[in-house]
Amino acid sequence: MRIKLFLADALFWLHFLVGSIWLGLFLVPSSVWHDKITFHFYLTIAIVGHQFLWGLILMLYTRKFRMVCILTTPMxxxxxxxxxxxxxxxxxxxxxxxxxxxxxxxxxASTLITFSALSLAIYQYLFLR
Structure with missing residues (x-):
């Protein structure tokens, strides 16, 4: 059981790392990384898209739709x-x-953060690149 909890903690911190990089990219100026807006847009689409798809797959087991990160389930x-x-x-x-x-x-609140990040990434991609 200790190994399982260790692996769950490792997934928690991997989750933290991915989330920090994803949201932290909003703080990186485009002058430092010229393709940052495009990269961040596609990263955001991948993150939100996989949560949507994983939520659809889990709906087979739960009979309920919720966007779920694929790291959450094994954790x-x-x-x-x-x-x-x-x-x-x-x-x-x-x-x-x-x-x-x-x-x-x-x-x-968590859902609003996700959709706010998605909206901001779309706005940046469409109007600021």
Whole structure:
């Protein structure tokens, strides 16, 4: 069980790394990296798109649609949660991250952050490159 929890923690920190890079790219000036807006746009489409597709696949098990990161499912399974358990498909990495610091946020806040990042990346791609 210790190995499973270690692997779950490793997935948590991988999740943190990917999310930090994804959102951190908003802070990198285009003058430093000329193709940053294009790269960030396609990265955002890949991140949000895979969450949408994985949510559709999980809907076969949950009978409910939620956008879910593909890293969340193995992380929660390693923690002992079933795929059909709401602790798996209704889990939010960002909610867990801030929850570790004693801050409680609704699941909607995580969804709003995702769609805000998507909207901003689309805006930058269409109007600022």
């Amino acid at each position: 929660q399974v390693l923690r002992g949660e079933k795929i059909s358990d709401p602790k798996n498909y209704d889990h939010s990495f960002f909610k867990e991250l801030v929850g570790k610091n004693g801050i409680k946020i609704p699941h909607l």
